[in-house]
Amino acid sequence: MLPKAYEPGSTEDRIYHMWEESGAFTANVKSSREPFVISMPPPNATGQLHIGHAARMSVEDIFIRFARMQGKEALWVPGTDHAAIATENVVIKKLKDGGMKDPRKELGRDKLVAKIAEFVEQSQGTIRSQIRKMGSSCDWSRERYTFEPALNRIVNEVFKKMYDGGLIYRGHRIVNWDPKLQTTVSDDEVEYIEEKAPFFTFQYGPFEISTSRPETKFGDKYVVMHPDDKRYKKYKDGETFECEWINGKVRATIIKDEVVDPAFGTGVMTITPWHDTADFDIAERHGLEKEQVIGFDGKLLAPIAGEFAGMKIEDARPLIVEKLKSKGLLVKTDENYVHNKAVSQRGKGTIEPQIKLQWFVDVNKEVISTFAPVGATADKQSSRSKKAKKTTAMSLKQIMHAVVHHGDITIIPDRFGKTYFHWIDNLRDWCISRQIWWGHRVPVWYRGEEIHTGAVAPEGAGWEQDSDTLDTWFSSSLWTWSTLIDPKLTKDFSLSLEEMLKQSPDYQKFHPTSVLETAYDILFFWVARMILMTTYVTGQVPFKTVYLSGLIRTRDGKKMSKSDPETVIDPLDVIPKYGADALRLSLTLGQGAGADSRLYDEKIAGYRNFVNKLWNASRFVLMQCETIGVNPHTVTTYEVKSLADKALHTALQRVIRDVTKCLEEYRLSEAGERLYGFVWDYFCDWYLELSKGEPNPELLVHSLRTILTLLHPFCPFVTEKLWEEVKQSTDPMLIVQPWPFAEDEKFPEEHVYLQTIIGVITAIRKLRSDHDVEHGKDVSVTLVTKEWVPLLESQESHIRRMAKVESLMITTGKFKPAKDMVSAFLPGIEVHLSLAGLIDLEKERGNLTKEKGELQKYIAGIGSKLQNKNFVERAAQNVVELERGKLKEAEEKLQKIEQRLKSL
């Protein structure tokens, strides 16, 4: 006998082990089945998984299990990310906490990298076990890591390919420099926070200029204004003048440029091209000199800063203002000025724009993909002959745009498509080099003026490899396909990238992948870059569908952040308390795609209760079997005996249909909630209660099997466990059990009768409780239509039992409003009231005069023309409502309807 309550702890690990041992997770590359593939977004190997990861695992596992049960060759590739900056920071911090002052200096490159690798290995172990705890049915035989040797080879090949294709270049550009972490970061890794800072206006020659950053102003020798600004008409472009400035006299040049907003401040500004993106652009346009003012350590430089050289900018700022004030150059100070300060997403240090020699991916250069033509450009109808040639030469930006625009990739929910296009429009070249040590090293070697790019170091002495590493997203952008390349092939350096792809069976079978599921906050970081890199390099889109989930928030709607342990819900705390199934349900149900959701204890407890309800329902079914002497494992067929049986059976078919459809359309929350409601309200509270009188054990077993099958993707552990109790002895494990098909409804009209009867029963029950009729007293039912009488009579004994009455009198008589009947019907089942019925109804009520009767016929006539039953019924009903005393208005409405019909 099963225990009274479900105990996840004693079951989950055993079941997971059983699945894994059985090989159910392992995809067969030789199978002829249709593939269904998900690349797991590789968690950062920086410690352990948090609740967001748990959400990813839950959703993806639902997709994968559903596909597997539907008979597809399901592959879910797991792995981890080396997470360059993030991991290096974590380890450096650990070393510092351990007493080391400057780990980089003390250990040197090789030793530090070894330390980080060691740490990564540990956290990979933790992560693997956590993924298992969630019940994720991923293919461990194909586990990969973004920084493994095979992937390094691929990264290098891609770099070389793009370098040779002119898409990767090295140049002096303005970059986001993080003085705290001592590296550049990409535009997407910069955040802006509002800050109140004094806003100073200074006298600069004949002009007044304003700034919140006087410390950058030492070298300013260009004043810029709009060419059309009348106030400064007398100054000519290129004119120079001398003026007193921070450290003595400077010779300034006047520049006219249209980017200056005449309405802002005085309409005049000085520029600092080395430390400001906009100023840099102006300087480039006019060929102006650029000079560095602030060092990479965040301190002012000599000789330009004069007496302030070597000072930190925060310290120098007030002193500089003071000095200008003493010279009489400070015009005014606005203390309430609010501006946006750029900070690094990692580490939160202030970002200092700097000019630096870096590696970039060119997103605007038009290239011809050397592989098969880009999928999206298979632009079928629209002027193929003309465009075909043109569209093969596209920039990376255009490629990214095209594949989504043409539907090669579908984004769910679709509103994120707009966000995606918007991002592309604003996209600038991607800075891919980082001045850190942990990561794929830039595969470029230098010897004097010589430069070599490739997967292996060049032969001969004196070559030195670039000391920078690549942005971590560079390697993760190759994830969907680099993980499908046979690692053995990557050791053979005679093979090209194209040949490796061609010779990898996994790649041939499983790429492009089916769905990419991730939270929307890495749409740009990762999803967009995968599209960019993969489509260019392989000529295939990385995935056909992007499913974006929302973020998991706290009860108050705040972000869960590690720095605030109070708010964080740790999956490892939840699982022992409530079970992985309950956690999975609470992370996937009750939320639309792309919408954030809040997680809190009561919510998880609620789903734990549901799991327990399912458990007890199963216990009850088993008990019934035992009482009657039926062995559930031998049940193969069932009979639909009673009316209730029929209702259950029909409802079950509908659930199968609804759930399947929802899952196929990626509406998993709806699918889950449909099941939740069905199991609890219909199966348990209604059918099981009824069946206490006259149980039909075979049908009970069959229904339970179906329910378990449908629920399995959502809560795999408890369903697999219960499956062991009720499955046919020849059935396999639930994880590989085929998905059920819904039977066709042969006699749809039966529904109406069926539901009517059940409606009657429910109505009787309600009547009894409303009027305090004692249990067992006689009840008389008055019916609407004569034809239902024989039906009700034939089911009299059922009705009596179900309605808990001793005797029943069935008669026809005065009209009972159909409305009341409908309201008493069971949830999830509709009733079709025909137009004819409606007219009858109104006649019975005496609402139809002769004229009005004509009116109804008129409507019915329109109805047949339109062949839209629904529309006419509703319209007719409205007319009936309105016409009571307002015949004229009703006629007008009808005329409008008719006009609309004609226009159709």
Add this chain to the structure above:
RNA sequence: GGGCGGUUAGCUCAGCUGGUUAGAGCGCCGAGCUUACACCUCGGAGGUCACAGGUUCGAAUCCUGUACCGCCCACCA
């Protein structure tokens, strides 16, 4: 400044292409140990679907505008 969402019961949220009396979970109130389940059962209260217009026979749903909240992008010296 540009863009994208949200505003539905005390709380957290569903409501797909407009269609019977707007739903669920939790909470609240009342009753109840009936052959599974108190992690339960039965019953109940509670909503002018942010506001104002419009389209329609019919609007929570479509359109326009307003207010508030949130997110993303750009960034102004």
